[in-house]
Amino acid sequence: MGNGPQWAPLEIDPAGAGAEATPDGLARHLRGLADLEGLLTREKALVFRGFGIGPGELDPVLDLLLPNRLAYVHGNSPRTKVGKNVYTSTEYPPKYTISMHNEMSYAHRWPARLAFYCERAPETGGATPVVDGTRWLEALDAEVRDAFAAGVRYNQNLHDGLGLGKSWQDTFETGDRADVEAYLKESGAEWEWRPDGGLRVSQLRPATVEHPVTGDEVWFNQADQWHAAGLGDETAAALAKIMPAADLPQSVTYADGSPIPPEHVVQVRDRGLAAAVDVGWRAGDLLLIDNVLVGHGRRPFTGPRRVLVAMSD
Known part of the structure; x- marks a missing residue:
């Protein structure tokens, strides 16, 4: 490493x-x-x-x-x-x-x-x-790095003031839907307002980036924090009983929408902490x-x- x-x-x-x-x-x-x-x-x-x-x-x-x-x-x-x-x-x-x-x-x-x-x-x-x-990236198995090469897709379900996780008002520090839509449009995200007043957001982001000055490639994503497996087996199992992954406050997939195996998430989490x-x-x-x-x-x-x-x- x-x-x-x-x-x-x-x-x-x-x-x-x-x-x-x-x-x-x-x-x-x-x-x-x-x-x-x-x-x-x-x-x-x-x-x-x-x-x-x-x-x-x-x-x-x-x-x-x-x-x-x-x-x-x-x-x-x-x-x-x-x-x-x-x-x-x-x-x-x-x-x-x-x-x-x-x-x-x-x-x-x-x-x-x-x-x-x-x-x-x-x-x-x-x-x-x-x-x-750079050390975190080098610590990962080649199989994991390759699987993430196309990036990751982050998904959020933000409630309207009552629910699990953060509200869209707290997340964007505004109660104005137009301000939120302008921000999301600029970011290239996909979004939809839900009938209950909540907001669903999906955005594709890279798994690694290069530093603008040094050119170093670094591991640069939060897949393990957005994936239920990153919370531990008991918490992941409890969440799975409550709601499907698509309805969680936040979830993550590979760029093409396919699920990220729990073992990849755990490797990313554990090797980052170890390094x-x-x-x-x-x-x-x-x-x-x-x-x-x-x-x-x-x-x-x-x-x-x-x-x-x-x-x-």
Whole structure:
């Protein structure tokens, strides 16, 4: 699986940066960098530790790391908006692992960068694993890579305010159907409004992409998170009893509409996690990642944990 030493994010602390151990010290360091974008592309992920960033000091730092913060429009994860295009990380029970993924790889536009901020560290666990997308791709069997070569088709059933999963209003951050249709038309998605007021969306997306600067081919899809088998055997069996796959809040097939075998999904999920490097959290830490070169997830944890996320193009 890949050649050379294991990849890991670059850690930057006040001593290494020659900066004061304060939020202002980090801000001055970031302003003094000749090429933050180039540094992030080379290193793929950066961890800023020891600068004592409190919640009230986060915005000025994010403005430097993410000059054009984006709204989480068409996002499928449950989140709460807490600031200027700042959101809670995926709100998912703490006992479960969140598998590796690139943010919004199922959409026609995805963020180029993500920043994670630890407001409150958990008592145990709760690391954010990050994975080099080239290593993840290389870790998969040739049979699996070939099966996904034509891409994947993502399907969503979004209710009108009452039902399983997210509503279309929450997903698109609007209650205006015309705005939703304009977004979907631009994205090339297929959609239909259902008699009960819900919305069905289908979109074909690639399974791998090339980074626009490095040219590296990376695994870049969320098939395992959209497939019932990625949730575990018991959950998949329970969902199958409730409704057919076509009616689930979200599902995925190969590009031609044929089903993806559960064993392919499990291999993608497990090998991505196996290739990942854990970023543990202390309050005030920041993690900046290139969202194409690096996938991310979440390890289980105990105790309160509050990690916020923002994204930019």
